[in-house]
Amino acid sequence: xxxxxxxxxxxxxxxxxxxxxxxxxxxxxxxxxxxxxxxxxxxxxxxxxxxxxxxxxxxxxxxxxxxxxxxxxxxxxxxxxxxxxxxxxxxxxxxxxxxxxxxxxxxxxxxxxxxxxxxxxxxxxxxxxxxxxxxxxxxxxxxxxxxxxxxxxxxxxxxxxxxxxxxxxxxxxxxxxxxxxxxxxxxxxxxxxxxxxxxxxxx
Amino acid sequence: xxxxxxxxxxxxxxxxxxxxxxxxxxxxxxxxxxxxxxxxxxxxxxxxxxxxxxxxxxxxxxxxxxxxxxxxxxxxxxxxxxxxxxxxxxxxxxxxxxxxxxxxxxxxxxxxxxxxxxxxxxxxxxxxxxxxxxxxxxxxxxxxxxxxxxxxxxxxxxxxxxxxxxxxxxxxxxxxxxxxxxxxxxxxxxxxxxxxxxxxxxx
Numbered sequence: 001x002x003x004x005x006x007x008x009x010x011x012x013x014x015x016x017x018x019x020x021x022x023x024x025x026x027x028x029x030x031x032x033x034x035x036x037x038x039x040x041x042x043x044x045x046x047x048x049x050x051x052x053x054x055x056x057x058x059x060x061x062x063x064x065x066x067x068x069x070x071x072x073x074x075x076x077x078x079x080x081x082x083x084x085x086x087x088x089x090x091x092x093x094x095x096x097x098x099x100x101x102x103x104x105x106x107x108x109x110x111x112x113x114x115x116x117x118x119x120x121x122x123x124x125x126x127x128x129x130x131x132x133x134x135x136x137x138x139x140x141x142x143x144x145x146x147x148x149x150x151x152x153x154x155x156x157x158x159x160x161x162x163x164x165x166x167x168x169x170x171x172x173x174x175x176x177x178x179x180x181x182x183x184x185x186x187x188x189x190x191x192x193x194x195x196x197x198x199x200x201x202x203x
Numbered sequence: 204x205x206x207x208x209x210x211x212x213x214x215x216x217x218x219x220x221x222x223x224x225x226x227x228x229x230x231x232x233x234x235x236x237x238x239x240x241x242x243x244x245x246x247x248x249x250x251x252x253x254x255x256x257x258x259x260x261x262x263x264x265x266x267x268x269x270x271x272x273x274x275x276x277x278x279x280x281x282x283x284x285x286x287x288x289x290x291x292x293x294x295x296x297x298x299x300x301x302x303x304x305x306x307x308x309x310x311x312x313x314x315x316x317x318x319x320x321x322x323x324x325x326x327x328x329x330x331x332x333x334x335x336x337x338x339x340x341x342x343x344x345x346x347x348x349x350x351x352x353x354x355x356x357x358x359x360x361x362x363x364x365x366x367x368x369x370x371x372x373x374x375x376x377x378x379x380x381x382x383x384x385x386x387x388x389x390x391x392x393x394x395x396x397x398x399x400x401x402x403x404x405x406x
Contacts, residue, residue, distance in 0.1 A: 050331060051324070055259060056283075057259065058259040059264075059277065074277065074280035075279065077262070078276060078277065079275060080259075090328055090333035092331060094298070095296070124251075127254075128253060128254050
């Protein structure tokens, strides 16, 4: 990736989801975006509505110690890039697959949040008739959208690498998730009403 | 778990999948059972037939070092028990979810291979109309079976903890996977012909 000068200053603003999520309260409940998703999945599971889990963080394990009378201890390992999306599961017989991203920006979602292999994975899922999408959280605006994977793929093919997806495009092609009830992020309502309806994957 | 005397000697025989899989050739191609599954999933993916991945090993990360000019290094972490099954994905619109286990025993699969939360997870998947099963490999016999999750759950409820599932039960309720072609473990043939047919989940 080439770093153009104007991107250097931008980097301070759109920090990646992980570091940012620790600082931003979600929906005024003291939750981060990721916590809100996991909390909602827990709610769906407990109510028998869906079985959706976050995949474990992929780690490349290099060295493991086996201390006597103690459990195995990993002493050297590195984070790997995920080859798929973060969340998957089953809802009413449908395969559900999504990635979650957040930004502090008010007008766009930086496309560097999405890796080529994740885009490719979502294409493969759609080919198998799975339900794939991204959850996009604008923490400053306190707005969250479900964007069908096809809209992300379409934009990615036009605007590969480095740039941003305007919030207007997201509002046009995606669906806002209204927060404040239970679960805190009722994204399956949108899946059920919008993606599983007759206008499958198209708004 | 109580260790009865007669189980101590048994432990030498039915070692867990991971240590055993390194030593046993699979289907005379120099593959382990896990390699054969991953290889088959790769084949299915490359041929546009299914999108099924192994989940990353769950690791509890305790301490990470951030050396200057170098990538983050995990210096203390521990293996966690998986709360779900190892493999999941989508095949022709169906949610696929399975666990793979192997044994050197010739007459039974030790039930200690299955944890209560994995059984519970499979029940939840079935309730959401997902396709759930286990792949059972008898390395000494060189036989592999696909056993629908319901048959495992039924057996588990009768025989909780410690004992073994007889191979006769597996042969009666499951389906043998015939090896030797491409992919090396064509388990989706069985899924398509037996689980997605009219006699859904019942033999």
